[in-house]
Amino acid sequence: MSFTRFLLRRAFQGIFVVWAVVTIMFGLRALSPGDPVNLIAGQVPDQSTRDQIRQDLGLDQPMYVQYVEYLGELLQGSLGYSYNQQRSVNDIVAQHFAATVELAVAATIVAIVIAIPLGVVSATRRNQPADYGATLGSLVGISTPNFWLGLMLILLLAEAAGLFPTSGRGVALHDGVLTLITTGHAGELLTWFSHIILPAITLGTYFTALITRLTRSGMIDELGKPYVTVTEAKGLPSVLIRYKHVLRNTLIPIVTVLGLQLGTLLGGAVITEEVFNWPGLGRMFIESLRNGDWPVVQGIVLFIAIAFIVINILVDALYARLDPRVIDK
Amino acid sequence: MQGADNASADRRTVLKLTGVAGATATLGSLAGCLGEGEDGNGDEIDLDSLTITQGEFPDVEDPNDHITGPYFNVYDHVYEPLFEVTPGEEPSPGVVTEWDHTGDGSVELEIRDDVVFHQGQQLVAEDIAFTLDRQIDPDVPPVSDQVAGLGSLEGAEAIDETTLELSYSGAPQLAEFEFGNYLRAVSQEWFESDAPVSDGVISGDDADAFNGTGPFQVVDYDPAQNRIVMEPFEDYWGEVPELEEVTFEGETSDSGRVSSLLADETNLIDNVLPDDVGEVESDPDSAIEQVTSFRNIFLAMKNEVEPFDSQEFRQAMNYAVDNEDIIDGVLSGFGHPMSQPTPPGVNGYNPDLEPYEQDLDEAERLVEDAGYTEDDPAEITLTAPEGRYLNDADIGRRAADQIDQLPNVDCEVDIVPFDVVSDANSAGPDDEEIPFFLIGWGVITGDADYGMFGFFHDDGGVQSFRDDELQSELEATQVEEDPDTREAMLQEVNEMAREKAPWVFLHQQESIYGIDEALEWEPREDESVFVWEIS
Structure with missing residues (x-):
C-alpha cells in the first residue's frame, strides 16, 4: 500500500x-x-x-x-x-480555544521542565534517596485529584499568601504580546503570566508524574545498552553521556506521549478551567451543559473530536514515514 | 393610576422639584462617599474603582434579550431604566419626567430632551418605541423573554421627539409596574447604522457593542473572560459619577467568588452559600450583607393529576412540611417562611396571612379525607433541581422526608437537572410525568400579578394550577383601575390561593452577599445591584 x-x-x-x-x-x-x-x-x-x-x-x-x-x-x-x-x-469555539491552548501548552511546559530532570536524576541514582523521593513524588502527583490541588493552591498561594490571583486569565496572551510589541510595556504579559501559573501547575502535575516515570524507565533501559558502556570507556563525562546521548534516545517515546497528551489536554482541562475560572473550552462546555445550550455542547465535543482525529492522523503519518512497515500492517 | 396624580405624587413632586431625579440623587451620594475608605485593619483602600463579581454573567450583548437579575445588574448601568424603581413601590421619574394616563388604555410619557447615547445619538421617543417592539413583538428579534415582564403592554408610538404614547390592556397600575421596571432605550439610529448586529440581535465582542444612555459607558469588554469595564459617561444627563471605574466579572464557582473577595480582588460578590458565610465573616476586611428577596421557593402541585386534584391532599402537604426546620437545618437560617404566593414588600401581599405550621396529625387526617389510607397510601415523587437555587436538592430531600413521615403517603424524591423541572413547569396542569416539583420564582416587577398570573391562569405559559374561581379573580385585578381597590383584590387572591394550596409554600430565599468591609450598601429585595447605591 x-x-x-x-x-x-x-x-x-x-x-x-x-x-x-x-x-x-x-x-x-x-x-x-x-x-x-x-x-x-x-x-x-x-x-x-x-x-x-x-x-x-x-x-x-x-x-x-x-x-x-x-x-x-x-x-x-x-x-x-x-x-x-x-x-x-x-464564534464561541474560536473565542475560547486560544485560552485552552495557552493552558495546555503551559501545563506541558511545566511537566517537561520538572519531569525530565527529575526522571534523569531518579534513573541515575537508582535506589538512592533521590530516586525514592522522585518515585514517591510521582505517585503523589498521579494520585492527587486536580480539583483538590487547584483549590489548595488557591487557598494557600493566592488567598493566604497573596502571591497569585485566585482565578481568571487577566488578559489574553496575544493581547499581552501585542502590547509588549507596540508599546514596550510588559505589564499585561506579566498579568497573564501571574494568572496562568497556578492552573498550569494544577493541570501539569499529573503529567509531570507520568513523564517522570516514563523518563526514569526509559533512561534505565538506555543506560544498560552497550553504547553507554562504550562512551563511558571512551572517558566521556557522565553528565554528557546522560543528557546528550542517553536522554536524547529516551526522548522519542516521551515526545510521542507528550504530543498525544497535548490532545488530551485540549479537551480534558474541564476541571482545572472550572476551578480557576479559566475562560477556555472546558469551562464553556460546563456552562453550556448547565444551561442546556446543546448546540454549544455539540459544537465543542465535535471540535475536540476533530482535533483528536487530526492529531492521530498526523501521528500515524509520522510513524508511517519513520517506519514504512506500519503501512503494510 | 393617573400619571403623577396618585398617592405617590408627593415623592415624585419632591424629586421633580429638586430638578435632578432618581439616579442623579443617589449618584450624588456615591460621588460623595467613594474615593476613600479603610479596611478592617485600618489600612486605606482604593475605592476609585469598584469590582463586582457575580455567579452569573450576561452571555449576550443585546440589552433586550434576557430577564435575569444578574443580566440587569450589569446592563442597567449602561442602558438605564427610564424610571427610578424602588422595590414594591410605583416608579418615580428618571429619563421619563412625567406621565399621564389618558383613560382609554394608553399613557403619555414625557421624556427629557437632554439625554444622549454613549455613541453620540440624541434620545428621542421613537427610540423607546423601537426598543419596546424589540422586547414584546415575537416577530422582531431578539426573541425576548423580557416580554414576560411587559405582558400588558401592547405597543408604543412616538407623538413627537419627547412624547411617547404607550398602549396597554388591563389596569394602569399593572402597566406602570411593568413599564417602570422594564422600559429601556436602544438607539434606533445606531442599531440601523453602526451597531454590530447579527440576525437582528446586537452581538459583538468589544466595547462598541454597547450604546446606552446610562451613567456608565463600557470601555472594555471581554466576553471570554466574563468581564466588562465601565467608566463614567461625561455627557450623562444627570450628575456624572466620580467613581473612575466599575468592573463586573463573572465567576461561576461559589468558592471562587469567596476566594476573590478574601484575596481583595473584588469588592462585592453575590450568592454566598450559607456554609461560606462564617469564612467571610471571620475575615476582618469583609462582611456579609443579606436581605429576604422577592424569590419564592415552593413545591408546585398540578391539580389535574391525582392525588393533587384534591384540595385536602394539597393542604395536607403544606401541614406535613416544616418550613422552619428546612430554613434552620438546610439554609442555616437564611430564609423566610412563605405564607402566600406573594412575598412581603410586593404590591398585593396580604399581611394577615400566616404560614402553614407543621401538624402531622392534621396532615394525616386530610390525606385520609382525600381517600388514602395506611393500607392504600398515596404514592408520590417530588422532583427537585440541583444547583439552581440555594441548596435546592437538599431542600427537596428534606421536604420529601417530612412528607414521607405520614403513614398514608409514600413520598420519594428525584433530583434532576433544572431543565427537567423547567420543562415540567411549562407542561401544563394535566401533565402526569412530573406533577410535583420544586421551583423558584422571583416577583421582580414588585406586583403580585407577576407572581401568580403565569402559574394560575390559562394564558400564563407556566400554568400548573387550573381553578376557575382563582382565574376569574386574577382577571378582575388586571382591569381594576383604582390602585387601592386593586391592591385589596390582590390580597384576597392571595388568601384564596393560600386556602386552595396550589403549592407547598416553603420560603422566600435570602440573598446573601459578601462585601468589602469598607463599603456601605443595603441589598435590595429585587436582587438588583446598583453601583450608585453603594457608598
Missing part, C-alpha cells in the same frame, strides 16, 4: 469517526430533557409564541429532518447557533 493510500484510508476512517460523534451527540441531545424554547423565551410567554418559536427554529420537524438539516449545516462549516448566547457556535 502506498503512503498516499494509507493516508486516504486514515482520512476516511477519520470522517467515519466524526460522523459517529455527530450522530451520537445528536442522539443524546434528542434523548436529553430540556426544551430549547424555554432557553430562548424564558418560561412565561403564551403557548402561541412558544409554538411560533418552535416552528421558526424547525424544532417542530421530525427528528430525522432536524438531523439531516444539522448535517447539512456542518458540511457548510457551521457548528450551529447558540440559543442562549445568540451567536454562532463557531
Whole structure:
C-alpha cells in the first residue's frame, strides 16, 4: 500500500469517526430533557409564541429532518447557533480555544521542565534517596485529584499568601504580546503570566508524574545498552553521556506521549478551567451543559473530536514515514 | 393610576422639584462617599474603582434579550431604566419626567430632551418605541423573554421627539409596574447604522457593542473572560459619577467568588452559600450583607393529576412540611417562611396571612379525607433541581422526608437537572410525568400579578394550577383601575390561593452577599445591584 493510500484510508476512517460523534451527540441531545424554547423565551410567554418559536427554529420537524438539516449545516462549516448566547457556535469555539491552548501548552511546559530532570536524576541514582523521593513524588502527583490541588493552591498561594490571583486569565496572551510589541510595556504579559501559573501547575502535575516515570524507565533501559558502556570507556563525562546521548534516545517515546497528551489536554482541562475560572473550552462546555445550550455542547465535543482525529492522523503519518512497515500492517 | 396624580405624587413632586431625579440623587451620594475608605485593619483602600463579581454573567450583548437579575445588574448601568424603581413601590421619574394616563388604555410619557447615547445619538421617543417592539413583538428579534415582564403592554408610538404614547390592556397600575421596571432605550439610529448586529440581535465582542444612555459607558469588554469595564459617561444627563471605574466579572464557582473577595480582588460578590458565610465573616476586611428577596421557593402541585386534584391532599402537604426546620437545618437560617404566593414588600401581599405550621396529625387526617389510607397510601415523587437555587436538592430531600413521615403517603424524591423541572413547569396542569416539583420564582416587577398570573391562569405559559374561581379573580385585578381597590383584590387572591394550596409554600430565599468591609450598601429585595447605591 502506498503512503498516499494509507493516508486516504486514515482520512476516511477519520470522517467515519466524526460522523459517529455527530450522530451520537445528536442522539443524546434528542434523548436529553430540556426544551430549547424555554432557553430562548424564558418560561412565561403564551403557548402561541412558544409554538411560533418552535416552528421558526424547525424544532417542530421530525427528528430525522432536524438531523439531516444539522448535517447539512456542518458540511457548510457551521457548528450551529447558540440559543442562549445568540451567536454562532463557531464564534464561541474560536473565542475560547486560544485560552485552552495557552493552558495546555503551559501545563506541558511545566511537566517537561520538572519531569525530565527529575526522571534523569531518579534513573541515575537508582535506589538512592533521590530516586525514592522522585518515585514517591510521582505517585503523589498521579494520585492527587486536580480539583483538590487547584483549590489548595488557591487557598494557600493566592488567598493566604497573596502571591497569585485566585482565578481568571487577566488578559489574553496575544493581547499581552501585542502590547509588549507596540508599546514596550510588559505589564499585561506579566498579568497573564501571574494568572496562568497556578492552573498550569494544577493541570501539569499529573503529567509531570507520568513523564517522570516514563523518563526514569526509559533512561534505565538506555543506560544498560552497550553504547553507554562504550562512551563511558571512551572517558566521556557522565553528565554528557546522560543528557546528550542517553536522554536524547529516551526522548522519542516521551515526545510521542507528550504530543498525544497535548490532545488530551485540549479537551480534558474541564476541571482545572472550572476551578480557576479559566475562560477556555472546558469551562464553556460546563456552562453550556448547565444551561442546556446543546448546540454549544455539540459544537465543542465535535471540535475536540476533530482535533483528536487530526492529531492521530498526523501521528500515524509520522510513524508511517519513520517506519514504512506500519503501512503494510 | 393617573400619571403623577396618585398617592405617590408627593415623592415624585419632591424629586421633580429638586430638578435632578432618581439616579442623579443617589449618584450624588456615591460621588460623595467613594474615593476613600479603610479596611478592617485600618489600612486605606482604593475605592476609585469598584469590582463586582457575580455567579452569573450576561452571555449576550443585546440589552433586550434576557430577564435575569444578574443580566440587569450589569446592563442597567449602561442602558438605564427610564424610571427610578424602588422595590414594591410605583416608579418615580428618571429619563421619563412625567406621565399621564389618558383613560382609554394608553399613557403619555414625557421624556427629557437632554439625554444622549454613549455613541453620540440624541434620545428621542421613537427610540423607546423601537426598543419596546424589540422586547414584546415575537416577530422582531431578539426573541425576548423580557416580554414576560411587559405582558400588558401592547405597543408604543412616538407623538413627537419627547412624547411617547404607550398602549396597554388591563389596569394602569399593572402597566406602570411593568413599564417602570422594564422600559429601556436602544438607539434606533445606531442599531440601523453602526451597531454590530447579527440576525437582528446586537452581538459583538468589544466595547462598541454597547450604546446606552446610562451613567456608565463600557470601555472594555471581554466576553471570554466574563468581564466588562465601565467608566463614567461625561455627557450623562444627570450628575456624572466620580467613581473612575466599575468592573463586573463573572465567576461561576461559589468558592471562587469567596476566594476573590478574601484575596481583595473584588469588592462585592453575590450568592454566598450559607456554609461560606462564617469564612467571610471571620475575615476582618469583609462582611456579609443579606436581605429576604422577592424569590419564592415552593413545591408546585398540578391539580389535574391525582392525588393533587384534591384540595385536602394539597393542604395536607403544606401541614406535613416544616418550613422552619428546612430554613434552620438546610439554609442555616437564611430564609423566610412563605405564607402566600406573594412575598412581603410586593404590591398585593396580604399581611394577615400566616404560614402553614407543621401538624402531622392534621396532615394525616386530610390525606385520609382525600381517600388514602395506611393500607392504600398515596404514592408520590417530588422532583427537585440541583444547583439552581440555594441548596435546592437538599431542600427537596428534606421536604420529601417530612412528607414521607405520614403513614398514608409514600413520598420519594428525584433530583434532576433544572431543565427537567423547567420543562415540567411549562407542561401544563394535566401533565402526569412530573406533577410535583420544586421551583423558584422571583416577583421582580414588585406586583403580585407577576407572581401568580403565569402559574394560575390559562394564558400564563407556566400554568400548573387550573381553578376557575382563582382565574376569574386574577382577571378582575388586571382591569381594576383604582390602585387601592386593586391592591385589596390582590390580597384576597392571595388568601384564596393560600386556602386552595396550589403549592407547598416553603420560603422566600435570602440573598446573601459578601462585601468589602469598607463599603456601605443595603441589598435590595429585587436582587438588583446598583453601583450608585453603594457608598
